[in-house]
Amino acid sequence: MASVRGARPDAIGGVVPAEVVEPATADEVAEVLRSTRGSVVPVGAGTKTGWAAPPSACDVLLRTTGLDRIVEHEPGDLVAVAEAGVTLDAFQRRLAEHGQMLALDPPEEGATLGGIVGANASGPRRLRYGTVRDLLIGVTVVLADGTTARSGGKVVKNVAGYDLGKLYTGAHGGLGVVVSTSWRLHPLPKAAGAVVLPVGDAEAAGRLAAAVARSTLTPTAVELSFVAGGRGELVVLFESIEASVRAQSATALALLGGGEERAEVPDWFGRRPEGPLVVRLAYAPAALPDVLAALPDGASGTASACTGVAYAALPGEADLDALRAAITPYDGSAVVLAARGPLDAAAHWGPVADSFGLMTRVKDQFDPARRLSPGRLLGGL
Ligand SMILES: Cc1cc2nc3c(=O)[nH]c(=O)nc-3n(C[C@H](O)[C@H](O)[C@H](O)COP(=O)(O)OP(=O)(O)OC[C@H]3O[C@@H](n4cnc5c(N)ncnc54)[C@H](O)[C@@H]3O)c2cc1C
DSSP: OOOEEEOOOOOBTTBOOSEEEEOSSHHHHHHHHHHOOSOEEEESSSTTGGGSOOOSOOSEEEEOTTOOOEEEEEGGGTEEEEETTSBHHHHHHHHHTTTEEOOOOOOOTTOBHHHHHHHTOOOTTHHHHOOHHHHEEEEEEEOTTSOEEEEEOSOSOOOSSOOHHHHHTTSTTSSOEEEEEEEEOEEOOSEEEEEEEEEOSHHHHHHHHHHHHHSSOOOSEEEEEEETTSOEEEEEEEEEOHHHHHHHHHHHHHHHTOOEEESSOOTTTTOOOOSSEEEEEEOOGGGHHHHHHHSOTTOEEEEETTTTEEEEEEOTTOOHHHHHHHHGGGTOEEEEEEOSSOOOHHHHHOSOOTTHHHHHHHHHHHOTTOOBSTTOSGGGO
């Protein structure tokens, strides 16, 4: 087998693996899973390893970066197939040659397609295009016992059987190793423009976001950068043909009662905040002002203002339990993406949801010996 084996000081969530393998093909991935009795934790480029709890064990760290082939691109059908280790950048470059794109914009530099699926990573454009689950039309995975399973395919309409791609999305490698991905593509927009305006407080942020959401505008993204209390800057991004961008920008300026048109988005747009403790907040979209008001002093971050998702950097000593309790009435959750030291699964994910019984049964079905990314998911699964 062509994969490289050997002890390396790679650690995941502070846990040092006994061995690191870098398979170059799906068959080699299958061979690793068949020949290893212990725990296996798949990673791509390692840009989001803090997004799940640290593994309870890691005998083998399986790096997928060697699976780096773009297998197929059918520009006429707006679909493409690429192996899990292909970086989003490389994929976008290839698609752009044909005036197309994968409409996902998570900011982590060097992220692989497999890692983006495993972590369910998205960025500001989720408002217009949806997230991984909306764009992933098929996956090939290697299961815990080394068998290879394919779900979905290369057609956008997929009515046969279960759509397992949705299950693997956000499963952090706990249900199988994704080796190949099929995607629905979009044409690259011909023109872009942004309306940018300052926001005074949390209440104003909520009011402005709601005004855009209720309007006939079709922005690609509505992003807010904020400090605790809600003061910040709102960006409404339009991507379309030139005439539509101009007309929509004019309508937005009138609707929002101010702001300025800019050809480019501000530097902070699409970046995740950095700090000692970074959380991803999800909540009912109308609760944006309440969620901003619940953040502790010293917090800052960005919110996808019309979708109910925000990323916040909190002071290291912030009380996560208090924050979670304050946003629970708004269907809110706070999941840790980065922490100064390792957190156990309970502190990482927060309260276990009602769906935990179902998640446990799914985990038991796919990985009965609990060998894949053990302990990384909600409830220590
Ligand atoms: C066996 C198994 C275990 C999994 N374990 C986890 C896990 O531990 N954590 C995880 O995020 N995904 C887990 N997933 C993936 C899960 O199915 C979804 O990907 C994820 O919970 C939904 O987040 P989202 O970003 O896709 O959607 P979003 O649009 O962000 O959220 C969808 C809804 O879920 C709520 N929500 C999101 N995350 C949480 C949370 N941690 N606690 C309470 N409510 C929440 C949001 O408030 C929202 O109402 C698991 C999947 C499987 C199969």
